[in-house]
Amino acid sequence: MRKSNKSSANYPPCKYACPILTDVREYVQLIAERKFTDAFASIRRQNPLPRVCGRICTHPCETACKRGQVEEPIAIASLKRFAADGLWADQYKAALAIESTGHKVAIVGSGPAGLAVAHDLALLGHSVTIFEALPVAGGMLRVGVPEYRLPKDVVAAEIEAIVALGVEVKTGVKIGKDIKLSKLSEQGFQAVFLAIGAHKDRKLGIAGEDELEGVVSAVSFLRAVNLGESPQVGKQVAVVGGGNTAIDSARSLLRMGAKVVSVVYRRSKEEMPAAEEEIEEAIHEGVKMAYLTSPVKIFGEDGRVSALKCIKNELGKPDAGGRRRPEPVSGSEFSLDVDMVVCAVGQAPESSLFADELKLSETGERIYVEASGSLATSLPAIFAGGDAVTGPATAIEAIAAGKQAAVSIDLYLRSKELPSVEKDKREETQALPSTVIERTRSFSRPSKINLSVDDRLKGFDEVEACLSEDRATQEALRCLHCYLGAKVDEERCISCLTCVRACPLGVPTVSKMGEISIDSFACQACGICVLECPVQAIDIDLDSRAKIFKQMETAMAGVQGQRPLIVGFFDFHGNFGAGDIESLRRDYPNIVPVMVFGVRRIDTVDIFKAFALGADGVFIARCPSDNDPFLEITDRIDRRVSYAGRLLEACGKKKEQLDICNMPKEGLVEKEWVDALIGKIKGMS
Amino acid sequence: MKSGSNLERILESGQFAVTAEAGPPKGTSSKVVQRKGELLKFCCDALNVTDNQTAIVRMSSLSGCVLLKELGVEPILQMVVRDRNRLALQSDILGAAALGIGNMLCLSGDHQKFGNHPTAKGVYDIDSIQFIRMVKEMRDEHKFLNGEEISGDVPLFIGAAANPFADPFEFRVTRLAKKIRAGADFIQTQGIFDMSKFAEWMKGVRDRGLHKKTYILAGLIPIKSVGMARYMRNNVSGLDVPQDVVDRMANSKDPKAEGVKICLETIEQLKEIEGIQGIHIMAVAWEDIVPRLVAQAGLMPRPIV
């Protein structure tokens, strides 16, 4: 009657948090349904570098994930890697434009920003050339991030897929030096995208830095490592800085033979910008941490580094950025005996090459782009994005910049216009009501399967393993299906309050005039209200009524003629493995599995539908109760089945024809049980 | 005098009255009633003829009364509102008066759900208190419930029931007061087993001076067996049989004798309670015991007033 759904069009937090708005919820659900090919396609449509992101993305989606409020967020990045690493991923075919537009675009830099823009523009029918100064493509993914986190062949494969779209990559060409920026238009390029990244290490600004041998910049060190140049490493090394670059340098140093590696960071662990898991792994591998410590001076012997003099800090008042400023404690100086110092205190773009043509940011380092979000620089037809504009950031932000640039460039090429991009206001994830948290069962996030430290330090083998199919599926099942839950049809609702009373999480509320509101964030799509609503005014997007019917119809159409024909409603939440459904299909062609998220919501109407479609028997396979994401509601199935059973008997069916099968701890159903059911049904006469 | 019945006269004279229950048969045999009448004639001042007791269909109470009256036994006509609306109640009262019945006991009646016609429609047009008032107005004002005039007298000594053991206990005295105000001349109570509770109720009755406004006959149910004691304890609504009564019956070698003993002890105690004007014995299916009980209680012979 008079209902409303709060924020029904809301994005799930994971999607909202993602710079490229990846439909995380969708692919997570597809993984839960074991539709891995579809899951990969869903990711790939949005993201040209899924294998990269599955490994090194900083996953803001996980920070936002609603599950995190219950226990731990969904391991979204690991699931992405799982979907992207599988064989099925090779079947993906990007949807190329049918006709070429004839427009030529030059891209400077082959990092994630450059690759993303190239990918999207190629799909739009433009002809794209990437110029890369280095001998290899991939930007920081290739020459920054170490192999043990992101293997070279993974990056290479991603680039290959983009090249396959017709993108040309010219390595060893430094724009600004080998070819002037202004010359690009003469070569027929109608637009340029500058994605030169930030590869110039900042200086420490302390004595000894410039003259002593053994002081190296982190970026150049990592580049050398990644290019296979086997740079010299010291025995005892200090890495100055607290970002991922510092940690990656430290861990690489250990792999290159350094005996003692200390990370010198001026604030405490809490303030460290590097990802926490990276810090943990580094410590685990033996990296020493010197927090609240600043370098003061590098000492040398015979022109080589011999020690690093440091001073201890205290944290003082927060600075403009809100981080507490480190203040040196006088008299706390001490020396570290080192023979190598790696400076990882930040990078800036090598923008000097373009300084005479392009406007730079206020500090004179980064490339200036217009505030409109179009990524247009001060020159017409030239766009820029990624680390070159933002300073060192993340791969996914660079990809997002690339994707945005593709939109801008495409529009520009077609109509000489520039878009004005509305910055979407990224809201904080809404807080779940405490009752909802209490009544939602906790499940643990999969622990990482990593190489042993010994094996790691032998070389640059990838540390983290991919999730197994079964583990990935189970993990995907933890997703709480944000915003896929109950929607009330205002026209149909009669304010009967059933949903208010039946919801195991206490989500629906009612106004004085009978208006039902279902907070679509708090709702977790258990489906109970859909089942109970007497006027069918509620449906959920996850497994809608129609979807279940359709699944049943399609499945049954395929097996007519098999006798006795039995429909089994199975719950994805059971602990069954990949092969279980296939083997059921193989062993029992007469059993039609209908898969749903929660058999708790199977209705008498569904059961009758199965019989109407010609089933001789129906069973509901109930997953072990501790798999059910909602506490204490499994007995509903008993009540539903006994109600439906009574009705069926009155309609001339036998009670043997409807049953509950308790799914075993592992696997789908026990053979003996199925055989017994078939036997009973056959024996009915 | 309200009706001048034997019962009224005995009570008026201040003597300790004895009444007993004589249930009519589930059939047409007048002998059953007559036999009970003969049996109880000399040990009781009047006999209650029950009205489809526990909602089981029996010969009508009015017919039973007539049969007793023919034997020279004084009947008390029991009448419940469960089965009769105001029309039927009034017409039966007129009939009773015409047949010379002098006493009646106005009751709600056990719910039809307990009886042998549990699917019957209950009438409950008026309740027992309204019933008492109606009879009183018929007698004293010669008026029907609608205010119309009744031709002729309706001389009835009006009785009501009281159950001191039902809940809420505090209200039980109030309810008695209401019944008295409505017009109850005498009261027959539920069978008494829990003497201390009964005594407490009686104290409440005396505190409000109610014992001066009506005659209270204390109810007695002789117990034949431990089974019966248990059954009453667990299944009969409105009855309160304490565990020690059940135990006494259970431990006794001669339960019948024990039952009689319990009854006699109760009577002795009752005699001591101020405001008790007599006893009413409900010896369901054990009417034979009544003469012995009355005799052993020292209440024989019955006075003639």
Place this chain on the structure above:
Amino acid sequence: MITVEQKKIEEINTMTKDYSCLLVLGCEMCAAISFAGGKRQVAELAAAIRLSRKGSGEEGEVFEESVARQCEPEFIDLVKDKVADCDAVLSLACGAGVQLMAERFSDKVLLPGCNTTFLGVTEELGVWSERCVGCGSCVLDKTAGLCPIARCSKQLLNGPCGGSMKGKCEISKDVDCVWQLIIDRLSRVNQLDKLEEIFPVKDWTPAGHGGPRKLVREDLKS
């Protein structure tokens, strides 16, 4: 609300077996709130009837339809075409709805799919209890807001009777003695003196004992 309970499927099957083309018509007010006449119950019942008919040779057709309230002529007129197309209508409304349907479609067979139970309240999901009998002259002001006519097994106005034990009615340990509740409430609101009054006999005319009832509002009526 009026509570309604679906009849047993056996009874419905017997009632409907002679009508090949059947319209199961839901009523989405009280009957739906009672889980007897909503769209879902219509679907469930229609499926059950179809299944029962299956194999009997006379399967006929079972259609499903619902209206907001079958007790309003305007609503039921909206389904007149569907009604015209069937041999009989199985109405999942209360008795009032069934009858209005019968009046409106005078040449159609109308069958009740439900039993109308009482005027009551929802205690919790799936539990309802009676509160009112529609006696036409409310006494709740004198009985602490609790109705002895609807809720006392003997409809005593001067209760409780001698069968009230531990707060329960003599008819069952599952039924509250409403007089106990009344007394408890009167004591809470300090009005125990109300119990001393003798409630006069009730006029049952407005309760329907004066013949079928009708309510006319002269100011509203056209």
